[in-house]
Amino acid sequence: MEEMLFFYAMRINAVTRTRGKYLMTADALGQFVAYCKKIQPQTQQDIKKFFEGVVGFPYDKELLLQAYLFLNITDLFPTCAELLLFEKSPIADYTDLGKCDFVYLTSYKKLFLIETKFIDTEATGATERKRRNKHRNKVFEQVITLKSRFSEYWDIKLEELECGVFTTDPEIDWRGNGVNVVTKSVSIEKLEKWRQNYNYMNNI
Structure with a gap:
């Protein structure tokens, strides 16, 4: 599966060299940002309050x-500057093609797509190991596929799109090498300690 993902990413990069000749223009970026504001009008402060509520009452591990x-x-x-979309389809009117967990505008005026996955690294047994590996592969497949579809729909060169994966499994940290995916992780233990400290420091 890892070889398939690598091949798929390389194929996308090859296609990029022969596709559109124009970088993302200010007009194209403006059109996409306007689309984002239309389908997700909440302010950054509103979104922050929502996530702080999740920290206070963590009813869902993925959230x-x-x-x-x-x-x-x-x-x-570090380059992510403004959240444009959360759990929305970046492809207008085509939600069946998949939602993206996060779409950020970077400080370099590029777009950064991020997929997240809570992976249970504490469960034991052969079945759980297979499930973890399935989740690892799936999250990479999702973000690479979204990047390709996003590029085609909005006519944006792949070089103008960055993508990342964020999970609770440090085993994925090296998997982004070679497929142009930035990978980050936080352990389940650290995540829980952070939740407790955040609640205490912010009186949630």
Whole structure:
């Protein structure tokens, strides 16, 4: 599966060299940002309040991981400057093609797609090991596929799109090498300690 992902990423990069000749223009970026504001009008402060609520009442592990990402974005992915979309399709009117967990505007005026996955690294047994490996492969497949579809729909060169993966499994950290995916992780233990400290420091 890892070889397939590598091949797929390399094929996309090869296609990029023969596709559109134009970098992402200010107009193209403006159109996409306008689309984002239309389907997700909440302010950055509104989104922060939502994620702080998740930290206070962590009813979903995946959402808690996403809250950690949003509230620590500058440490994890330093170029990410503004959240444009959360759990929305970056491809207008085509939600069946998949939602992206996070789409950020970077400080370099590029777009950064991030997929997250809470992977249970504490469970034991052969079945759990197979499930973990499936989740590792799936999250990379998702972000690479979204990047390709995003590029085709919005007519944006792949070089103008960055992508990343964020999970609770440090085993994925090396997998982004060679497929142009930035990989970051936080352990389940550290995630829980952060949640407790964040609640204490912010009186949640």
